[in-house]
Amino acid sequence: MHVLITGGAGFLGRRLAEAWLARDVGALTLVDVNAPSQPLTDRRVRYVTADLAADGVLESVIDRDTTAVFHLAAVVSGQAEADFDLGMRVNVDATRRLLEVCRARGHAPRFVFTSSVAVYGGALPEVVRDDTALAPQTSYGVEKAIGEMLVSDYSRRGFVDGRILRLPTVSVRPGRPNAALSSFASGIIREPLNGEDAICPVGPDVRVWLTSPDTVTAGLVHAHDLPAAALGDERRINLPGLSVTVGEMAASLARVAGDDVASRVQFQIDPRVDRIVRAWPGRLDNSRALGLRFPADSDFDAIVRQHVDRNRSKAFTT
Amino acid sequence: MHVLITGGAGFLGRRLAEAWLARDVGALTLVDVNAPSQPLTDRRVRYVTADLAADGVLESVIDRDTTAVFHLAAVVSGQAEADFDLGMRVNVDATRRLLEVCRARGHAPRFVFTSSVAVYGGALPEVVRDDTALAPQTSYGVEKAIGEMLVSDYSRRGFVDGRILRLPTVSVRPGRPNAALSSFASGIIREPLNGEDAICPVGPDVRVWLTSPDTVTAGLVHAHDLPAAALGDERRINLPGLSVTVGEMAASLARVAGDDVASRVQFQIDPRVDRIVRAWPGRLDNSRALGLRFPADSDFDAIVRQHVDRNRSKAFTT
Numbered sequence: 001m002h003v004l005i006t007g008g009a010g011f012l013g014r015r016l017a018e019a020w021l022a023r024d025v026g027a028l029t030l031v032d033v034n035a036p037s038q039p040l041t042d043r044r045v046r047y048v049t050a051d052l053a054a055d056g057v058l059e060s061v062i063d064r065d066t067t068a069v070f071h072l073a074a075v076v077s078g079q080a081e082a083d084f085d086l087g088m089r090v091n092v093d094a095t096r097r098l099l100e101v102c103r104a105r106g107h108a109p110r111f112v113f114t115s116s117v118a119v120y121g122g123a124l125p126e127v128v129r130d131d132t133a134l135a136p137q138t139s140y141g142v143e144k145a146i147g148e149m150l151v152s153d154y155s156r157r158g159f160v161d162g163r164i165l166r167l168p169t170v171s172v173r174p175g176r177p178n179a180a181l182s183s184f185a186s187g188i189i190r191e192p193l194n195g196e197d198a199i200c201p202v203g204p205d206v207r208v209w210l211t212s213p214d215t216v217t218a219g220l221v222h223a224h225d226l227p228a229a230a231l232g233d234e235r236r237i238n239l240p241g242l243s244v245t246v247g248e249m250a251a252s253l254a255r256v257a258g259d260d261v262a263s264r265v266q267f268q269i270d271p272r273v274d275r276i277v278r279a280w281p282g283r284l285d286n287s288r289a290l291g292l293r294f295p296a297d298s299d300f301d302a303i304v305r306q307h308v309d310r311n312r313s314k315a316f317t318t
Numbered sequence: 319m320h321v322l323i324t325g326g327a328g329f330l331g332r333r334l335a336e337a338w339l340a341r342d343v344g345a346l347t348l349v350d351v352n353a354p355s356q357p358l359t360d361r362r363v364r365y366v367t368a369d370l371a372a373d374g375v376l377e378s379v380i381d382r383d384t385t386a387v388f389h390l391a392a393v394v395s396g397q398a399e400a401d402f403d404l405g406m407r408v409n410v411d412a413t414r415r416l417l418e419v420c421r422a423r424g425h426a427p428r429f430v431f432t433s434s435v436a437v438y439g440g441a442l443p444e445v446v447r448d449d450t451a452l453a454p455q456t457s458y459g460v461e462k463a464i465g466e467m468l469v470s471d472y473s474r475r476g477f478v479d480g481r482i483l484r485l486p487t488v489s490v491r492p493g494r495p496n497a498a499l500s501s502f503a504s505g506i507i508r509e510p511l512n513g514e515d516a517i518c519p520v521g522p523d524v525r526v527w528l529t530s531p532d533t534v535t536a537g538l539v540h541a542h543d544l545p546a547a548a549l550g551d552e553r554r555i556n557l558p559g560l561s562v563t564v565g566e567m568a569a570s571l572a573r574v575a576g577d578d579v580a581s582r583v584q585f586q587i588d589p590r591v592d593r594i595v596r597a598w599p600g601r602l603d604n605s606r607a608l609g610l611r612f613p614a615d616s617d618f619d620a621i622v623r624q625h626v627d628r629n630r631s632k633a634f635t636t
Contacts, residue, residue, distance in 0.1 A: 084475065122551060123449070131441070133449045135470075135552065142471040146464050152453075153460040157402065233440060234453065 002027045002065040006052055006098065007073035009036040011173055012114075015217040016070060017045065023221075029061050032073065052094040058101045068110045068224055069160075071098055076180040077118060077140035077276075084139055091143035096150055103159035111151060111160035112223050114167050115236070117209055119145045121279045128281040130238060130288055137279045138181075148236055155235050163223040163231065168211040168241030168284075171249075172307035181276055185210065188246070189253055189304055192264035193311070201270035204247030207282025211241050212303040213310075218295045230292060240296035242303070243283040249300055256304040320345045320383040324370055324416065325391035327354040329491055330432075333535040334388060335363065341539075347379050350391065371412040376419045386428045386542055387478075389416055395436060395458035395594075396497040402457055409461035414468055421477035429469060429478035430541050432485050433554070435527055437463045439597045446599040448556060448606055455597045456499075466554055473553050481541040481549065486529040486559030486602075489567075490625035499591055503528065506564070507571055507622055510582035511629070519588035522565030525600025529559050530621040531628075536613045548610060558614035560621070561601040567618060574622040 003020050007013045008030025020028055021042050030036070031048040039047055050057040052073055062069070073090065080087030095113070102109055120128055122135035136142045148164050155162035173186040184200050185208055191198035211219070219239050231237075244252075254262035290296065297303055321338050325331045326348025338346055339360050348354070349366040357365055368375045370391055380387070391408065398405030413431070420427055438446055440453035454460045466482050473480035491504040502518050503526055509516035529537070537557050549555075562570075572580035608614065615621055 131451045133451045136467070137474070137551070139471055139475070142467045146467050149454070149460045149463050149467075153457055156455070157457070233455070 001025055001067045002029070002063075003068045003070070004029045004031065004061055004066050005070045005072060006031050007071075008032045009034045009047070009049070010072065011175060012170065012213070012216065012220075013070075013072050014040070015213055016072070016220050019217055019221050021045070027065075029066075031057070031061050053089050053097065058094075058098050062098075062101050062105060062109075064105050064107050066102075066105070066109050068112070069098065069102060070112045070114075070220060070224070071095060072114050074114070074144075075140070076178060077116075077138055078179040078181045078183075080140040080143060081138055081181075081276075082179075087139050087143055091140065092146050095147045099150055099154045099160060103154065108158055108161050110224055111155075111162045112220060113147060113151045113162060113164045114220075115144045115148050115164055116141065117166055117168060117238070117241075117281050117284065119148065119166065120281045124281050126283065128238070128284040130234075130236075130285065138276060152235050156233070161228050162235045163226065164236040165219065165223055166236065166238045167216060168209040168239060170213060170216055171210045171303060173213065174307075174311065181273055182208070184273075185246075185249070188249060188265045189307060192253060192261045193257055193308065195264075197264045197266055200246060200265055200267045201273040202246060202277045203269055203274060204245060204250065204267060206246050206274065206277055207243060208246065208249075208277070209241040209243055209280070209282055209284060210297075210300065210303070211239060212297050212306050214306055215240070215295050215297050222292075222294055226292060237289050237292065237294070238284045238286070240286045240289050240294055241284060242297050242300055244300050252300040252304050256301055256308065319343055319385045320347070320381075321386045321388070322347045322349065322379055322384050323388045323390060324349050325389075326350045327352050327365070327367070328390065329493060330488065330531070330534065330538075331388075331390050332358070333531055334390070334538050337535055337539050339363070345383075347384075349375070349379050371407050371415065376412075376416050380416075380419045380423060380427075382423050382425050384420075384423070384427050386430070387416065387420060388430045388432075388538060388542070389413060390432050392432070392462075393458070394496060394498040395434075395456055396499045396501075398458040398461060399456055399499075400497075405457050405461055409458065410464050413465045417468055417472045417478060421472065426476055426479050428542055429473075429480045430538060431465060431469045431480060431482045432538075433462045433466050433482055434459065435484055435486060435556075435559075435599050435602065437466065437484065438599045442599050444601065446556070446602040448552075448554075448603065456594060470553050474551070479546050480553045481544065482554040483537065483541055484554065484556045485534060486527040486557060488531060488534055489528045489621060491531065492625075492629065499594055500526070502591075503564075503567070506567060506583045507625060510571060510579045511575060511626065513582075515582045515584055518564060518583055518585045519591040520564060520595045521587055521592060522563060522568065522585060524564050524592065524595055525561060526564065526567075526595070527559040527561055527598070527600055527602060528615075528618065528621065529557060530615050530624050532624055533558070533613050533615050540610075540612055544610060555607050555610065555612070556602045556604070558604045558607050558612055559602060560615050560618055562618050570618040570622050574619055574626065
């Protein structure tokens with residue numbers, strides 16, 4: 001069994017790769033435009049540092065032994081909004097090309113595509129359901145919605161065996177802030193725990209839909225393992241998430257790490273970011289994903305503790 | 319004012335061109351892969367017979383005087399299902415290229431895009447609403463849904479001033495059957511009125527969502543004329559339609575043209591076509607379109623009479 005992960009040098013790609021190395025994987029190819037900062041050293045791992053959208057790259061990393069493709073690579077929301085052409089090139093064109101290479105190989109590999117709740121927008125019900133219409137208000141959301149349509153049709157035609165996961169915002173991501181508009185959802189926990197102030201660009205009443213690194217990694221593997229028959233004709237799944245306000249996130253941080261740490265969260269509203277994040281759904285109906293036995297987080301305090309435990313070797317200034 | 323119509327040599331393109339010639343249009347460019355069978359002879363009309371998706375074609379027909387683009391050209395449902403690559407090339411790639419040329423000109427022309435109720439599918443409510451999720455079950459529906467996403471985002475960014483119309487099935491189209499899976503919805507009226515038998519590949523209980531040539535042509539012009547502010551952030555509009563069963567269509571034909579004519583409709587169910595057409599919505603909530611003052615048909619008897627009146631010069635064998 002040979003597994004390909006695009007975006008494999010990123011945080012989630014690395015976590016997913018670690019999960020696969022703990023299983024019976026024959027070979028693991030991690031392709032990413034960036035070189036890995038701390039490469040995995042397992043002999044089953046091959047890194048390919050290249051632009052997915054460049055000629056020949058995808059053709060070189062997929063063959064008929066590639067039984068599973070995890071397509072995580074994407075230009076994130078803030079960057080796709082700032083550079084329309086780049087977002088289309090990576091989020092739409094490279095996704096299509098990846099599907100085309102799989103189709104050309106002719107063996108319909110499992111194809112796990114990470115979409116986002118950013119496909120939703122506009123006038124939303126209190127709880128977003130599986131049958132709520134998509135009205136993305138960002139180019140990133142539009143590009144993910146197009147990717148979903150493509151993976152669905154390639155699956156219907158038998159070119160790939162697709163599983164489309166709409167990921168909640170992942171919190172707490174390790175590392176540094178990125179260009180995702182949701183970057184604050186990790187920053188307001190991670191930076192205070194590192195003894196740094198964190199700017200929150202959205203109001204404390206803003207409701208977000210979150211998942212933890214452990215849960216989303218397990219969800220990606222679970223999506224791969226599900227038999228196609230469990231999905232039927234509908235390949236899109238809203239992954240389980242937690243619905244919390246930003247104020248509640250700060251309160252969790254105070255409970256887990258103390259008021260001094262939580263006081264490092266500073267609210268400086270950026271009206272553009274605040275508006276876009278408010279347009280994303282804050283609560284989704286989980287029932288299909290739970291029925292398919294996807295893992296779920298219990299509460300946000302546990303997510304903060306998960307981050308603390310994983311980073312215990314670092315000095316927290318609490 | 320300079321108007322461009324893609325698919326301009328088709329039935330709907332010609333009807334729309336006639337409507338524009340009755341208005342104060344300076345120039346009308348009709349681009350189509352097929353040459354027109356009976357070209358309009360008005361000196362304001364220019365025909366361009368070329369493949370939209372070929373290099374340079376769209377660049378040559380749009381300039382800064384192009385104030386309105388009607389994008390009607392498409393590979394129809396049956397053909398897009400039979401030839402995946404052709405459908406993607408025309409329905410997705412040429413649409414994107416057309417949007418890109420408009421964007422490059424920099425003047426945000428009005429852009430009327432004809433989508434279809436084929437974007438719907440899967441488990442549908444009795445009455446499809448504007449906020450019902452899209453789950454197309456054909457490549458044609460997927461390609462139209464992608465086109466909708468693109469026109470929405472290009473409009474949000476101010477590259478074009480888009481108006482996206484989900485057309486009901488147009489009945490009664492003149493001429494001959496085409497490769498659309500909905501072709502029967504015209505054929506079972508048109509052919510009997512011409513003294514020919516018509517095969518209906520779907521059951522008489524199948525409910526379809528119809529509009530007449532007159533109404534849809536007026537709707538295309540109305541969509542162009544609406545101020546952008548009337549649409550707000552939502553550029554997609556389900557055009558008004560009539561919800562009738564195929565059996566009711568045959569009954570209308572009998573009332574307007576007699577039982578002998580209606581007896582020329584023969585039901586020979588094609589399970590593949592029957593299944594796909596049943597997956598399309600048979601009834602949609604019209605309220606937004608009616609609130610925007612789009613024209614609507616009154617009943618299907620009137621649609622049959624509209625066809626008879628327009629074709630009065632031909633000999634009906636009733």
